[in-house]
Amino acid sequence: MRKVKTQTGIGFRESNNVRITVSVPAIIDTFLRKQIPKRQVSQFVSEAIAEKIPEVVAKKKKFHPLEEFYTLRKKFKSEMTSEEIITAIHKGRK
Numbered sequence: 001m002r003k004v005k006t007q008t009g010i011g012f013r014e015s016n017n018v019r020i021t022v023s024v025p026a027i028i029d030t031f032l033r034k035q036i037p038k039r040q041v042s043q044f045v046s047e048a049i050a051e052k053i054p055e056v057v058a059k060k061k062k063f064h065p066l067e068e069f070y071t072l073r074k075k076f077k078s079e080m081t082s083e084e085i086i087t088a089i090h091k092g093r094k
Contacts, residue, residue, distance in 0.1 A: 022045070024032075036044045080088075 032041050032044070
């Protein structure tokens with residue numbers, strides 16, 4: 001994990017925490033204020049994110065775009081060559 005220097009009243013200290021600002025819908029804010037103790041919102045949000053990260057990483061590994069492309073190509077057996085497909089993709093991006 002990278003070390004981040006944070007400023008305190010005394011000087012600089014090394015910490016593994018980074019302060020970020022996140023915008024959430026009003027309904028989420030209301031829930032957090034009612035359900036989570038006042039000084040524990042950051043910890044709750046950090047834990048929720050930490051639980052979600054492995055799911056996101058697993059999905060990204062599961063659906064690699066090139067593998068998915070070649071699987072679909074084998075399944076539907078296109079008459080187009082790879083060069084024609086790449087040219088069509090580039091035209092669509094312009």
